[in-house]
Amino acid sequence: MRIAHLSDLHFGRHVVSDRLDALRTDLVNAHPELVVITGDITDRGTRRQFHDALQFLQSLRIPFISVPGNREVSFDAFWEWAFPRLALLRYQSYFGPRDRIIHVSETHKVVFFGVNSVHPLPSWPGTLGRKKRDWLGQRASDFKGYFKVLFLHHPVLPVPGSSSNWAHTFSDAGKVLKICSETGISLILQGHKHRSSVMDLRIPDTNARIVVSCSGAPLRPEWDAVYHLIRISRASVLVEPREFVEERFTPKPACLISLDGTSPQP
Ligand SMILES: [Fe+2]
Numbered sequence: 001m002r003i004a005h006l007s008d009l010h011f012g013r014h015v016v017s018d019r020l021d022a023l024r025t026d027l028v029n030a031h032p033e034l035v036v037i038t039g040d041i042t043d044r045g046t047r048r049q050f051h052d053a054l055q056f057l058q059s060l061r062i063p064f065i066s067v068p069g070n071r072e073v074s075f076d077a078f079w080e081w082a083f084p085r086l087a088l089l090r091y092q093s094y095f096g097p098r099d100r101i102i103h104v105s106e107t108h109k110v111v112f113f114g115v116n117s118v119h120p121l122p123s124w125p126g127t128l129g130r131k132k133r134d135w136l137g138q139r140a141s142d143f144k145g146y147f148k149v150l151f152l153h154h155p156v157l158p159v160p161g162s163s164s165n166w167a168h169t170f171s172d173a174g175k176v177l178k179i180c181s182e183t184g185i186s187l188i189l190q191g192h193k194h195r196s197s198v199m200d201l202r203i204p205d206t207n208a209r210i211v212v213s214c215s216g217a218p219l220r221p222e223w224d225a226v227y228h229l230i231r232i233s234r235a236s237v238l239v240e241p242r243e244f245v246e247e248r249f250t251p252k253p254a255c256l257i258s259l260d261g262t263s264p265q266p
Helices: 017-030 048-061 080-084 087-093 129-143 173-183
Strands: 002-006 033-036 064-067 100-105 110-115 147-151 185-190 198-203 208-214 226-232 236-245 248-251 255-258
Touching: 002 017, 002 048, 017 048, 017 236, 017 248, 033 110, 033 147, 033 185, 048 087, 064 100, 080 147, 100 129, 100 226, 110 129, 129 147, 147 173, 173 185, 173 198, 173 208, 208 236
Parallel strands: 002 033, 033 064, 110 147, 147 185, 185 208
Antiparallel strands: 002 226, 100 110, 198 208, 226 236, 236 248, 236 255
């Protein structure tokens, strides 16, 4: 199965049409079967930004799934951060369920679990909490024989080259990693740091092998203007970063990781 991992688009005043057109062209040409977005779709969570982002994604004519980022807590809707039960209402009105998402490809036997890691207060550290962790553990255990993918906004692992800002942390990352290793989740898609990286994690206790894809911020020139194309198979994960350089997205060196301990063939 071939997917695109997008994150931190930050639709708003910084998004220029040239870069947006280049991203649209690159995605349409690559034509992945699914686009997975790990939050911060908008910059400030305004209706205009949600509308523009949704219009862009629908224009691709590629199925997409998403989880919210901290930037989806609407800055101009005080009730969203003043009353936690009302958090992310605007996000939901444009992008649907916010907390627990399951997407299944029966063709490829791949299941995607999306969880909301956003605290209702803007720019507060991320967390899942016990209920969402329990849900993830239970549902991931249910899907036996499937390739399992977790996608969320906050980083389960620190990203090489990025800062360790307090607001960028994820309070129960260790517990989430334990769930992944025990339930056979083999790929984690994360965002938030605006740095592109791929990590290969081995956990000998459970014999787990987990690939972590950290997308950059493809529409923001001041960060890593990179998104990832990812090919998933039973035996390996191939990550192909695409970087905006001189008016178009171009390939960076790909990363092929074997999941069964054998040497991957390019
Ligand atoms: Fe972001």
